[in-house]
Amino acid sequence: MFDSLCLEEISQSMKWGFLSDNIINIIDMHRNGSNKLNKTEKEIVNGAINFFEMVKCGIDNTGKNYFIEGIEKVVECLAVYNYTSKVFMSEDNKYEDFPKDLTKKKVEELFKVCQKLYNSEKQNEKEMELLRKFFISLGKFTFKETNALLENQPKREITSWKPINALGMAL
Numbered sequence: 714m715f716d717s718l719c720l721e722e723i724s725q726s727m728k729w730g731f732l733s734d735n736i737i738n739i740i741d742m743h744r745n746g747s748n749k750l751n752k753t754e755k756e757i758v759n760g761a762i763n764f765f766e767m768v769k770c771g772i773d774n775t776g777k778n779y780f781i782e783g784i785e786k787v788v789e790c791l792a793v794y795n796y797t798s799k800v801f802m803s804e805d806n807k808y809e810d811f812p813k814d815l816t817k818k819k820v821e822e823l824f825k826v827c828q829k830l831y832n833s834e835k836q837n838e839k840e841m842e843l844l845r846k847f848f849i850s851l852g853k854f855t856f857k858e859t860n861a862l863l864e865n866q867p868k869r870e871i872t873s874w875k876p877i878n879a880l881g882m883a884l
Contacts, residue, residue: 725789726859729764729796733852736761739830740845749833758831761848765824767793772817800850823847 735757743750750758771794774787798816826840 723859723862725792726855726862729793730852730855730859732757732760732764733848733855736848737845737852740841740848743830743833744836744838744841750831755831758827761827762824762831764793765820765827768797768820769817769824771795771797772813772820775813796851796854800847800854803854804846804850 739750739754739757742748743754767790770787770790771792774790775794794816797820801816801819822840823844826836826844829836829840830844
């Protein structure tokens with residue numbers, strides 16, 4: 714059985730993994746920007762734009778002891794920032810902390826490419842490839858993370874349901 718925190722982590726990891734897969738497919742179909750995105754594709758690209766906005770939020774809230782946003786949003790932003798830093802570290806083959814200012818610069822570049830894609834503007838092939846590479850790396854990272862979360866759960870033998878009175882309910 715999974716505890717609720719683990720289920721939340723798995724859910725978040727899968728959410729960003731599915732986003733990655735969908736963005737890669739859209740990039741492959743609209744690489745040159747000549748085709749307009751349909752409604753569903755726009756929603757997916759908007760999800761990528763929101764992802765990068767969350768990374769910026771995470772960067773802006775790192776190290777602060779007060780938050781402008783609600784704590785739930787800040788925690789999610791920090792988690793997305795963490796994912797992104799790990800992706801950049803893996804792309805650059807570095808395993809120490811990835812500098813916050815460099816992360817912010819790269820995220821702003823990717824954010825702009827997503828906005829161009831969303832607006833069906835003509836794309837620079839190099840920029841599109843950077844976006845594609847990022848989402849491939851994010852997809853691989855989230856796949857490994859989800860597998861690790863699933864594999865590292867304690868094995869519990871459940872043989873029967875507990876009686877209702879064990880739940881503190883009077884019959």
